[in-house]
Amino acid sequence: MAPGFSPNELSSYLVIGAILFSLGVFTVLTRRNAISVLMGVELILNSANINYVAFSHFGSGNADGQIYAIFVIMLAAAEAAVGLAIVLAIFQLFHTIEVEAAETLKE
Amino acid sequence: MTVSTAVFYLVAAITLGSAMIVAFSRNIIYSAFSLLGTFAGVAGIYIFLGADFVAAVQVLIYVGGILVLVLFAVMLTHRITDVEITNRAAGRIPALIVVGVLVYLLAQTVRETPWTKAKEIVFAATTAKIGDLLLDTYLLPFELASLVLLAALIGAVVISRKEIKE
Numbered sequence: 001m002a003p004g005f006s007p008n009e010l011s012s013y014l015v016i017g018a019i020l021f022s023l024g025v026f027t028v029l030t031r032r033n034a035i036s037v038l039m040g041v042e043l044i045l046n047s048a049n050i051n052y053v054a055f056s057h058f059g060s061g062n063a064d065g066q067i068y069a070i071f072v073i074m075l076a077a078a079e080a081a082v083g084l085a086i087v088l089a090i091f092q093l094f095h096t097i098e099v100e101a102a103e104t105l106k107e
Numbered sequence: 108m109t110v111s112t113a114v115f116y117l118v119a120a121i122t123l124g125s126a127m128i129v130a131f132s133r134n135i136i137y138s139a140f141s142l143l144g145t146f147a148g149v150a151g152i153y154i155f156l157g158a159d160f161v162a163a164v165q166v167l168i169y170v171g172g173i174l175v176l177v178l179f180a181v182m183l184t185h186r187i188t189d190v191e192i193t194n195r196a197a198g199r200i201p202a203l204i205v206v207g208v209l210v211y212l213l214a215q216t217v218r219e220t221p222w223t224k225a226k227e228i229v230f231a232a233t234t235a236k237i238g239d240l241l242l243d244t245y246l247l248p249f250e251l252a253s254l255v256l257l258a259a260l261i262g263a264v265v266i267s268r269k270e271i272k273e
Contacts, residue, residue: 018210020149040130043145050149064240067240081263
């Protein structure tokens with residue numbers, strides 16, 4: 001491990017966030033499966049939240065960053081519910097959840 | 108190395124290792140269950156950052172809500188027998204190059220930026236502070252959030268219901 005990687009360093013949290021973000025982008029780019037794409041989006045949102053909370057903790061010391069993180073979590077829940085409902089609707093219509101299958105707006 | 112540093116390494120390893128399984132696994136069930144490790148690990152990172160309330164919310168909503176939703180969606184859209192081939196991935200090499208450059212740039216930026224740190228870093232319970240802020244400075248976004256959740260609830264029901272053709 002790098003010498004600066006410790007729980008008391010801001011940069012270690014930012015590096016964790018960066019790696020998590022990149023893995024999320026990789027998932028979104030390569031997956032053909034709509035549910036897996038949504039999983040990648042969740043990874044990206046989690047990495048953004050780590051950055052919010054880390055800057056809130058090491059920076060100003062007030063709780064604003066944590067409030068943003070809570071709003072992001074709330075929106076992620078709404079996004080997951082609507083996204084997975086759309087996936088189910090696509091599955092009923094096309095009998096597959098590969099994202100390329102659903103390229104028309106109707107049957 | 109102190110115990111807390113060791114635990115921090117462990118939490119970081121669990122988070123990133125599970126995220127790698129999510130990104131690279133060929134089996135969608137493994138991907139979905141590995142999300143559990145990632146979400147729980149991120150909750151642990153929040154605790155290291157002194158954000159106890161956010162960690163609790165993370166466990167409640169991500170592990171208890173979103174993960175169950177994802178698993179339901181996987182189970183409802185796959186026949187159990189052909190689950191193994193359904194997590195197809197395409198264009199891995201170009202994506203790997205793009206993501207490699209991205210993570211290099213991000214890490215370089217993190218390393219070279221002179222981050223200013225607060226004079227003293229406090230570990231205190233944050234729930235009361237967050238509650239005050241939500242009903243004071245962030246009252247309007249808070250109320251909008253409830254509206255968004257209501258719209259998402261109704262929208263999800265409308266979209267996923269079976270249409271009865273007459």
